[in-house]
Amino acid sequence: MTDAAAGTRSVVIEREFAFPPEKLWRALTQPHLIEAWLMKNDFSPVVGHSFNLRGDWGGVLDCKVLTVEPERELAYTWDFEHEDPAYNLKSLVTFTLTPMDGGTRLRMEQAGFRPEQKQASGGARYGWAQFLDKLDHVLAETA
Amino acid sequence: MSNTADILFRTLGDPSRRALFERLCRDGEQTVGALTAGAGISQPAVSKHLGVLKLAGLVRDRPEGRQTHYSAQLTALAPLNDWTREMAGFWEGKFDDLDDLLKRMDQ
Numbered sequence: 385m386t387d388a389a390a391g392t393r394s395v396v397i398e399r400e401f402a403f404p405p406e407k408l409w410r411a412l413t414q415p416h417l418i419e420a421w422l423m424k425n426d427f428s429p430v431v432g433h434s435f436n437l438r439g440d441w442g443g444v445l446d447c448k449v450l451t452v453e454p455e456r457e458l459a460y461t462w463d464f465e466h467e468d469p470a471y472n473l474k475s476l477v478t479f480t481l482t483p484m485d486g487g488t489r490l491r492m493e494q495a496g497f498r499p500e501q502k503q504a505s506g507g508a509r510y511g512w513a514q515f516l517d518k519l520d521h522v523l524a525e526t527a
Numbered sequence: 528m529s530n531t532a533d534i535l536f537r538t539l540g541d542p543s544r545r546a547l548f549e550r551l552c553r554d555g556e557q558t559v560g561a562l563t564a565g566a567g568i569s570q571p572a573v574s575k576h577l578g579v580l581k582l583a584g585l586v587r588d589r590p591e592g593r594q595t596h597y598s599a600q601l602t603a604l605a606p607l608n609d610w611t612r613e614m615a616g617f618w619e620g621k622f623d624d625l626d627d628l629l630k631r632m633d634q
């Protein structure tokens with residue numbers, strides 16, 4: 385058996401806010417505003433910038449900015465190192481802003497990777513995602 | 528993440544096992560012989576994979592005469608959804624806070 389054993393799952397949350405993208409973008413990219421709704425941080429909207437998000441529970445997330453497209457898209461890694469591998473998390477968070485009549489649609493996708501997947505090939509990741517897609521179909525048909 | 532989820536991820540991380548599990552999901556209960564016919568691997572290999580799937584609670588076996596029939600246990604997949612549910616709840620809460628913040632912010 386190979387150790388390409390791993391799984392990913394995506395969480396997608398979408399919501400419409402009654403505010404323009406410009407305002408939402410500020411809330412997503414200015415540290416004092418990020419702290420007001422998400423977590424304490426030393427964020428900077430610069431690709432390659434590494435920062436931490438510090439949760440109320442004492443947990444510290446290691447993050448790195450991957451995409452900065454003002455008022456359109458923001459992506460950063462969202463990793464949690466834990467001595468117990470069961471709690472380790474490597475994930476990617478992507479915010480997408482779409483202007484709407486009278487507001488902005490915000491889409492947040494968090495794609496999570498299991499720690500074992502560090503050794504896994506891209507193919508294995510793809511395979512897993514595909515599997516879950518297929519499984520959704522199977523479950524839908526079975527229901 | 529619980530141990531159960533780790534076991535599931537590890538079990539389904541193997542493409543051959545995943546394929547067997549998918550076939551059982553898709554086509555319903557089958558014997559080892561029938562599974563081997565479409566698997567492209569030997570019967571002992573299929574049996575071994577089925578054993579691992581059974582340990583993870585993903586399949587159930589039902590002996591009938593000299594044959595053993597295997598079926599998928601979809602309920603065993605529930606822990607895979609937990610992380611998603613947990614994170615979705617986290618973000619829904621954060622989006623509420625974001626909305627509150629936007630209302631408080633200067634234009």
